[in-house]
Amino acid sequence: MIVGIGTVIYNEHLSNINATATIGKNCKVHSHVWIGNNVKIGDNCKIEAFCFIPDGVEIGHNVFLGPRVTFTNDKYPPSFGKGWLDTFVEDGVSIGAGAVILPGIRLDKGCRIGAGAVVTKNVPADEVWVGNPARKLK
DSSP states (O other): EETTTTTTEETTGSEEEOOOOEOTOEEESSSSSSOTTTTOOOOOEEEOOOOOEOOEEESSOOOOETTTTTEEEOSOOOOOOTTOOOEEEEEEEEEEEOOOEEETTTEOTTEEEEETTOOOOOOOOOOOTTTTTEEEEE
């Protein structure tokens, strides 16, 4: 695991952070998180407790993940690692507690995802999406 200067991982022994994960500078990672193989997390991110970030997720800078945010990578489980889809979270994104991000999604710069939302489509920059399935808040 590569961890940037100034990053704090609270109670690391209570989390599962893969040795191939990269976490940027000045991040805060709370306990009880799962961070998979080759996951990349940018600088100045805050990851709250009980987040699940599997293989194939890339997170930009200045991203906030509320408690229990869940990313998925397997659209048709169980595929046993075949056909997993990558997910990209661009800079400045904020995701509320308990949101679920389905595989192959791109969350563009500065978008906001409401608590409990289930994101099934790409979210454009600076938009706010809520609900199940998540839709743009008007």
